[in-house]
Amino acid sequence: MSILVVGSVAFDVLKTPTKEADRVLGGAATYFALSASFFTPVNVVAVVGDDFTQADRAIFNGRSVDLSGLETARGKTFRWGGEYSRDLSERTTLFTDLGVFEKFQPTIPEHFRHSSLVFLANIHPTLQVDVMSQVRSPRLIGADTMNYWIDRTPAELREMLSRIDVLVINDEEARQLGGEHNLVRAAARIREMGPSTLVIKRGEYGVLCFRENERFATVSFPLEMVVDPTGAGDSFAGGFMGYLSTRAVLDHQAVRQAIIFGSVLGSFCVEDLGTARLARLTRDEVYERYQEFKTLTDFASL
Amino acid sequence: MSILVVGSVAFDVLKTPTKEADRVLGGAATYFALSASFFTPVNVVAVVGDDFTQADRAIFNGRSVDLSGLETARGKTFRWGGEYSRDLSERTTLFTDLGVFEKFQPTIPEHFRHSSLVFLANIHPTLQVDVMSQVRSPRLIGADTMNYWIDRTPAELREMLSRIDVLVINDEEARQLGGEHNLVRAAARIREMGPSTLVIKRGEYGVLCFRENERFATVSFPLEMVVDPTGAGDSFAGGFMGYLSTRAVLDHQAVRQAIIFGSVLGSFCVEDLGTARLARLTRDEVYERYQEFKTLTDFASL
Numbered sequence: 001m002s003i004l005v006v007g008s009v010a011f012d013v014l015k016t017p018t019k020e021a022d023r024v025l026g027g028a029a030t031y032f033a034l035s036a037s038f039f040t041p042v043n044v045v046a047v048v049g050d051d052f053t054q055a056d057r058a059i060f061n062g063r064s065v066d067l068s069g070l071e072t073a074r075g076k077t078f079r080w081g082g083e084y085s086r087d088l089s090e091r092t093t094l095f096t097d098l099g100v101f102e103k104f105q106p107t108i109p110e111h112f113r114h115s116s117l118v119f120l121a122n123i124h125p126t127l128q129v130d131v132m133s134q135v136r137s138p139r140l141i142g143a144d145t146m147n148y149w150i151d152r153t154p155a156e157l158r159e160m161l162s163r164i165d166v167l168v169i170n171d172e173e174a175r176q177l178g179g180e181h182n183l184v185r186a187a188a189r190i191r192e193m194g195p196s197t198l199v200i201k202r203g204e205y206g207v208l209c210f211r212e213n214e215r216f217a218t219v220s221f222p223l224e225m226v227v228d229p230t231g232a233g234d235s236f237a238g239g240f241m242g243y244l245s246t247r248a249v250l251d252h253q254a255v256r257q258a259i260i261f262g263s264v265l266g267s268f269c270v271e272d273l274g275t276a277r278l279a280r281l282t283r284d285e286v287y288e289r290y291q292e293f294k295t296l297t298d299f300a301s302l
Numbered sequence: 303m304s305i306l307v308v309g310s311v312a313f314d315v316l317k318t319p320t321k322e323a324d325r326v327l328g329g330a331a332t333y334f335a336l337s338a339s340f341f342t343p344v345n346v347v348a349v350v351g352d353d354f355t356q357a358d359r360a361i362f363n364g365r366s367v368d369l370s371g372l373e374t375a376r377g378k379t380f381r382w383g384g385e386y387s388r389d390l391s392e393r394t395t396l397f398t399d400l401g402v403f404e405k406f407q408p409t410i411p412e413h414f415r416h417s418s419l420v421f422l423a424n425i426h427p428t429l430q431v432d433v434m435s436q437v438r439s440p441r442l443i444g445a446d447t448m449n450y451w452i453d454r455t456p457a458e459l460r461e462m463l464s465r466i467d468v469l470v471i472n473d474e475e476a477r478q479l480g481g482e483h484n485l486v487r488a489a490a491r492i493r494e495m496g497p498s499t500l501v502i503k504r505g506e507y508g509v510l511c512f513r514e515n516e517r518f519a520t521v522s523f524p525l526e527m528v529v530d531p532t533g534a535g536d537s538f539a540g541g542f543m544g545y546l547s548t549r550a551v552l553d554h555q556a557v558r559q560a561i562i563f564g565s566v567l568g569s570f571c572v573e574d575l576g577t578a579r580l581a582r583l584t585r586d587e588v589y590e591r592y593q594e595f596k597t598l599t600d601f602a603s604l
Binding site: 086181183205206208214216224225253256257295298300 | 388389483484485486487504507508510516517518519520521524525526527528555558559561562589592593596597598599600601602603604
């Protein structure tokens with residue numbers, strides 16, 4: 001079982017109330033791969049510029065992350081800068097320099113085409129569809145998207161949605177895509193567009209999942225110190241898909257447990273700047289926090 | 303086992319995006335008593351004006367709610383008006399006419415003084431302390447408060463907090479009282495002020511509870527249609543305290559189950575205007591939704 005992820009790799013400038021840094025390896029594919037690699041081998045397809053060094057790859061050392069789909073193009077790696085408000089509830093984008101990511105045309109290496117699960121991180125929906133045409137009958141296809149594509153490429157987005165199994169988006173995106181403030185009603189409308197499973201990330205508040213006739217809801221893990229929310233959603237997706245790939249049957253119970261593992265990875269991610277916490281995270285810590293999640297949320301039936 | 307609640311009874315003007323009404327029986331003690339009465343006899347201490355009719359009492363008919371502590375004073379019953387934004391996330395107070403509530407001096411009738419549990423709804427903290435001096439060794443005392451008292455009567459509030467067991471407040475109040483945006487840290491500071499158990503209500507997002515060395519977190523029940531958030535917090539408190547009063551031992555597990563019952567009552571409350579949904583709610587519906595909550599949130603251990 002392996003996962004293919006297609007998405008961005010970037011250098012981030014991060015300013016948070018407690019820490020900041022000028023050049024942190026980021027991007028959805030980076031957070032996803034680090035998180036999913038606790039469970040399963042990850043095949044990464046992304047593009048970086050010629051400013052991306054061997055040292056930048058070091059974060060993946062010792063993990064089962066296959067970077068043979070990491071294309072190096074002439075030019076600069078995608079750069080993004082973000083600054084958070086004092087209480088971390090608001091983020092201002094300082095700049096976005098797409099660099100080589102602007103012309104990203106994902107080509108899936110032959111040995112990645114049989115990946116068991118596929119995750120299409122937030123890129124142009126037409127590219128997401130193109131990736132689906134290159135892979136061979138994965139067990140499950142998940143995808144993310146953002147307000148930019150919901151606004152500007154609705155037809156292309158609809159085509160993408162009609163072909164995936166699981167959509168993983170945040171609550172604002174769900175409201176916008178579903179055209180309803182109420183998330184239960186928005187979810188029903190989104191699922192009519194294609195994805196049989198919808199996972200809605202609510203940041204510090206938790207996750208809502210809609211799937212066939214069932215719903216699952218959980219909280220976010222309460223933390224005494226949150227340093228940097230960057231990458232939490234992609235870490236969630238990595239933990240979620242990574243754990244799913246270990247399961248023989250992708251039933252309700254597997255999806256629920258996968259959502260908890262996703263939440264665990266998201267909760268570790270925000271404990272330090274950028275990928276710093278994920279980089280030093282251990283598998284034991286991941287499984288320990290899963291159990292803490294169970295203890296945190298469990299209550300007796302009547 | 304019976305519960306004593308001391309708080310407001312009011313006539314509300316409610317304007318929501320879908321429904322409105324001019325004179326709805328409301329107030330914290332009303333929502334609390336209706337909700338708690340599904341579990342236990344409720345003793346109400348409150349004040350109303352001479353505009354409060356026999357018909358206004360009818361909402362409590364057929365429930366084990368003892369209104370012999372409902373004092374009628376000369377003047378008008380407390381009136382409050384609120385209007386909600388389109389997505390219900392913001393509330394504007396249209397007016398507050400305290401009427402007879404302004405001079406409320408709760409006197410606990412002799413046959414209420416042995417109530418097993420006591421809940422001090424949101425009134426002046428000095429009155430809350432005064433009530434505590436009138437009751438005889440209850441098993442547990444819970445209380446609510448609001449930003450107004452946190453700002454204006456901090457010393458009186460501290461005195462009240464030092465004497466209660468459980469504080470039930472919302473997240474904004476917790477942040478203000480604890481002087482910290484982070485709720486885990488705010489909770490630690492609040493518990494140093496007295497209450498061994500702190501229950502933080504997060505509206506549509508759920509509940510966080512801190513108690514000794516343990517934490518409990520749960521979601522709010524996802525609803526397809528929310529009509530009116532008024533009274534949800536007081537209904538939560540009523541369900542929470544009401545269920546607790548049925549338990550022989552007030553341990554962690556009892557508190558967790560009580561929080562779920564509180565959430566169940568809060569979720570029903572918002573399904574219609576004012577107390578309309580609570581007024582027609584059945585005990586079977588309450589217990590059924592508890593089980594739905596379990597199904598909604600449960601996931602397997604590893």
